[in-house]
Amino acid sequence: MSTNILLLCGGDGSEHDISLLSAKFIEEQLKKTPEFSVTKAVIHNHKFIVDDNKNGIFLGDNIFSVDGKEIKVDCVVPCIHGIPGETGDIQSFLEIHNIPYIGCKAEASRYCFNKITTKLYLDALGIPNSPYAIIPLKNDKYKEEALAFFDKYQDIYVKAASQGSSVGCYHVTKRDDVWDCIAEAFQFSSEVILEKNIIHRELEVAAYEINGELKLSRPGEIIIPDNKFYTFDEKYSKDSGTITTVTPENLSEEDIRTIQDLARRAFVGLKLRDLSRIDFFLSKEDGILINEINTFPGATPISMFPKMLEHNGDVMSDFLAKAVRKAIAEQSK
Ligand SMILES: Nc1ncnc2c1ncn2[C@@H]1O[C@H](COP(=O)(O)OP(=O)(O)O)[C@@H](O)[C@H]1O
Numbered sequence: 001m002s003t004n005i006l007l008l009c010g011g012d013g014s015e016h017d018i019s020l021l022s023a024k025f026i027e028e029q030l031k032k033t034p035e036f037s038v039t040k041a042v043i044h045n046h047k048f049i050v051d052d053n054k055n056g057i058f059l060g061d062n063i064f065s066v067d068g069k070e071i072k073v074d075c076v077v078p079c080i081h082g083i084p085g086e087t088g089d090i091q092s093f094l095e096i097h098n099i100p101y102i103g104c105k106a107e108a109s110r111y112c113f114n115k116i117t118t119k120l121y122l123d124a125l126g127i128p129n130s131p132y133a134i135i136p137l138k139n140d141k142y143k144e145e146a147l148a149f150f151d152k153y154q155d156i157y158v159k160a161a162s163q164g165s166s167v168g169c170y171h172v173t174k175r176d177d178v179w180d181c182i183a184e185a186f187q188f189s190s191e192v193i194l195e196k197n198i199i200h201r202e203l204e205v206a207a208y209e210i211n212g213e214l215k216l217s218r219p220g221e222i223i224i225p226d227n228k229f230y231t232f233d234e235k236y237s238k239d240s241g242t243i244t245t246v247t248p249e250n251l252s253e254e255d256i257r258t259i260q261d262l263a264r265r266a267f268v269g270l271k272l273r274d275l276s277r278i279d280f281f282l283s284k285e286d287g288i289l290i291n292e293i294n295t296f297p298g299a300t301p302i303s304m305f306p307k308m309l310e311h312n313g314d315v316m317s318d319f320l321a322k323a324v325r326k327a328i329a330e331q332s333k
């Protein structure tokens, strides 16, 4: 008997197109399991679009209807970066409809997507992260606090709190630019966070569950050309000078153990499920810090999660198949 998987992607957030690239790869991986029958639906303009032009509708009782053809959905794979996947919205929708899905649940997704709630959790768990200040509203009364934060560090990042792919993220080294960048960041999110610029090496870990065991890959590294940070273009443009590697040089076993230990504590403490990519800064001055947690990490050809998982001795298609079977089994308990 086949297992019907609904692969959701898109979402109309700033990472819509990246999600489509990831979904292409995830679909290929799911199709390696012979009993999986995959339907892909792109979330666009508040609709679920199948095969470019057909409308999909959830009818209840796990039925997804596409132009009158009814599919009994056994499991959803929410391959969405940002809104409405990593924000937890689609997970809440699936919970209401009692449809099994893989990946983090709604609450953990939302906490991790918002850079402020992530930090509140990390602080409470005693996990080091960069010094920060919160700008809750675009109101001049926060200007003084913002400038005081800048004056303390002289070199800061201004970030839209709920965004990904470096959208609404600015490196600010001039006092006069601070408030303008904050205003800009508010275009992308209703809250803004300021962070000290951490001079760092950028490392990432794949944290994933397989056969009930939490596994942490060895860290991979993102090597960004001088004077740049990991912007949208550095991440996705063909002209990006950024190099990624799953075998970074000059990383001590002690640092690797610390990174894996912090990743484990974050995964367990934030109640993540199935998969995540946990991003670190390794800094001479500031030590090892968690930068952020991605609850549905990218799976484009350049993405690190699948590479780190495979470098760790696992197979992406097998990992996905096991996560799907586990979600279905948990549902029928
Ligand atoms: N506090 C910081 N210090 C130094 N670099 C930073 C800091 N915050 C962000 N960056 C740089 O900006 C990039 C994007 O920021 P990040 O918080 O990861 O946002 P996103 O969720 O959009 O990926 C990071 O990969 C890093 O290169």
Ligand SMILES: [Mg+2]
Residues within 6 Å of the ligand: 165, 166, 279, 292
């Ligand atoms: Mg990031």
